[in-house]
Amino acid sequence: MVRGRISRLSVRDVRFPTSLGGHGSDAMHTDPDYSAAYVIIETDAEDGLKGYGITFTLGKGTEVVVCAVNALAHHVLNKNLRDIVNDFRGIYRQLTSDGQLRWIGPEKGVVHLATAAILNALWDLWAKQEGKPLWKLLVDMDPKTLLSCIDFRYISDALTEEEAYEILQKGQAGNKEREVQMLAHGYPAYTTSCAWLGYSDNTLKQLCSVALRDGWTRFKVKVGADLQDDIRRCRLIRDMIGPEKTLMMDANQRWDVPEAVEWVSKLAEFKPLWIEEPTSPDDILGHAAISKALAPLGIGVATGEQCHNRVIFKQLLQANALQFLQIDSCRLGSVNENLSVLLMAQKFGIPVCPHAGGVGLCELVQHLIIFDYISVSASLTNSSCFQD
Numbered sequence: 001m002v003r004g005r006i007s008r009l010s011v012r013d014v015r016f017p018t019s020l021g022g023h024g025s026d027a028m029h030t031d032p033d034y035s036a037a038y039v040i041i042e043t044d045a046e047d048g049l050k051g052y053g054i055t056f057t058l059g060k061g062t063e064v065v066v067c068a069v070n071a072l073a074h075h076v077l078n079k080n081l082r083d084i085v086n087d088f089r090g091i092y093r094q095l096t097s098d099g100q101l102r103w104i105g106p107e108k109g110v111v112h113l114a115t116a117a118i119l120n121a122l123w124d125l126w127a128k129q130e131g132k133p134l135w136k137l138l139v140d141m142d143p144k145t146l147l148s149c150i151d152f153r154y155i156s157d158a159l160t161e162e163e164a165y166e167i168l169q170k171g172q173a174g175n176k177e178r179e180v181q182m183l184a185h186g187y188p189a190y191t192t193s194c195a196w197l198g199y200s201d202n203t204l205k206q207l208c209s210v211a212l213r214d215g216w217t218r219f220k221v222k223v224g225a226d227l228q229d230d231i232r233r234c235r236l237i238r239d240m241i242g243p244e245k246t247l248m249m250d251a252n253q254r255w256d257v258p259e260a261v262e263w264v265s266k267l268a269e270f271k272p273l274w275i276e277e278p279t280s281p282d283d284i285l286g287h288a289a290i291s292k293a294l295a296p297l298g299i300g301v302a303t304g305e306q307c308h309n310r311v312i313f314k315q316l317l318q319a320n321a322l323q324f325l326q327i328d329s330c331r332l333g334s335v336n337e338n339l340s341v342l343l344m345a346q347k348f349g350i351p352v353c354p355h356a357g358g359v360g361l362c363e364l365v366q367h368l369i370i371f372d373y374i375s376v377s378a379s380l381t382n383s384s385c386f387q388d
């Protein structure tokens with residue numbers, strides 16, 4: 001039973017000094033301090049329950065996002081949680097349409113990250129009040145209610161509400177079995193933890209052998225700063241994991257389009273499943289050109305961790321610009337917007353492999369991807385969740 005009036009919204013600037021050890025480093029973010037704008041929502045319901053929501057940031061960026069959270073807070077303060085969840089599409093629309101703040105978005109950048117943190121906290125509170133983990137709240141929700149949380153504005157040319165309803169109806173076949181399977185075996189994952197760009201070869205080797213011992217079968221390596229380094233590191237990791245295990249590469253937006261094709265062709269001998277973020281996240285046609293050029297080499301393009309919103313995902317899908325879609329629980333406008341992207345990916349037949357390289361993201365995306373498997377895609381082919 002959803003209850004209570006939102007009586008308090010507070011936000012904290014939480015940072016971890018990960019840059020000191022090169023953890024999380026890549027070709028563009030050489031000194032990341034994993035951080036979060038951490039939102040806590042309280043109600044007057046006197047049940048002791050609070051909603052916790054974050055958005056992932058890097059160090060100083062957190063200060064700016066915290067300001068934006070405070071600027072948006074009035075949209076939810078003093079509202080009844082029941083009214084919010086009964087019109088979740090409306091509240092999403094309200095936060096993303098703030099007459100003054102949308103000018104510094106819209107639905108992108110700092111204000112959208114702040115929107116995600118607030119909405120993530122509301123979803124957390126809703127799930128807690130229902131006594132369920134978020135994935136189960138979503139799986140148990142009837143399709144009409146679920147769709148009432150999504151803003152279809154700007155995507156109805158690619159996915160109508162009726163089509164989304166059909167996808168969810170279809171997803172109900174076999175969903176109980178898939179839920180049992182998830183509870184028994186969990187969702188497949190890959191690891192990036194051995195191969196951040198700032199790690200020495202020795203660290204890489206040591207972490208890779210631990211990961212192999214622990215049973216990991218899919219590994220992601222950072223590339224893009226120096227070709228000779230990439231060749232050496234990819235050879236090292238491929239030799240250690242052998243020819244059968246999966247290797248992915250991540251360039252974090254380092255290259256121009258022709259440079260991406262040329263560089264990745266030189267790494268093709270290491271048989272990567274995908275090249276992630278080869279170029280600017282805004283370059284839809286660039287991603288399409290890279291996808292086309294790399295297809296004969298059997299290498300797909302993955303992107304999404306810095307994809308602003310459902311509109312860019314729509315265009316990436318329409319332009320055949322990606323073969324692996326990486327939703328982000330904190331960059332998109334929370335569960336509401338992620339649901340629309342999961343449904344579009346299903347319509348276009350593209351597997352979803354969430355981005356989770358950051359603090360708290362692994363914990364959040366598992367709810368979205370488990371829901372996706374049980375209620376939307378019903379497939380584990382080419383899917384995997386991130387493990388940091």
Ligand SMILES: C[C@H](O)[C@@H](O)[C@@H](O)[C@H](O)C(=O)O
Nearest residue numbers: 024025026029032356357358
């Ligand atoms: C700065 C971060 O660690 C990124 O390098 C990370 O999110 C990465 O792109 C990933 O795919 O996990």
Ligand SMILES: [Mg+2]
Nearest residue numbers: 250276277305
């Ligand atoms: Mg990445």
